[in-house]
Amino acid sequence: MNNIKKAALGVLVAGIAFGFSAFTTIKSGPIITYYKVGTTYPLPTDPRGYIYYSGDRCEVGGEVCSAQWDIGTNAPPTGDGTLLPTTGISFVAGSVTTGRFE
Numbered sequence: 843m844n845n846i847k848k849a850a851l852g853v854l855v856a857g858i859a860f861g862f863s864a865f866t867t868i869k870s871g872p873i874i875t876y877y878k879v880g881t882t883y884p885l886p887t888d889p890r891g892y893i894y895y896s897g898d899r900c901e902v903g904g905e906v907c908s909a910q911w912d913i914g915t916n917a918p919p920t921g922d923g924t925l926l927p928t929t930g931i932s933f934v935a936g937s938v939t940t941g942r943f944e
Contacts, residue, residue, distance in 0.1 A: 871914040873934055876926045878906045879943050886938045892926040894919035904942030910934040 876892035877899050883890040886906045900907035914930040 871912050871916070872918050873910050873912050874919060875908050875910050875937075875939075877908045877943050881905075887933045889926050889928065889931060889933075894924040894926070895922045899944040900939050900941040901944050902941055905940065906938055907941035907943055908939045910937035 874894060876894050878886070878891055879893050880891045884905060886909050889911070892909070892911070910933075911926060912932045912934055913927055914932070916927040916930055
């Protein structure tokens with residue numbers, strides 16, 4: 843009977859560990875900072891108007907300078923001036939940097 847209790851306890855602990863890891867594992871693609879280059883689309887969650895730059899291009903003053911986007915399975919940007927992909931992307935909440943594009 844003692845072995846059955848040990849086996850049951852082992853299965854229970856393994857199940858709890860597996861269940862916990864299923865809820866704490868975050869699946870995400872590459873998260874990239876894109877810069878808002880115009881005021882035509884002022885909302886930070888609007889992907890239109892965002893362009894990639896490798897360096898920091900934010901200066902003080904203004905509304906939205908940059909935000910991070912999870913680009914999923916899209917190819918990472920290869921050079922400055924690359925537009926944010928139009929599909930398969932998601933806005934990273936809390937990632938907005940205020941200011942203006944340099």
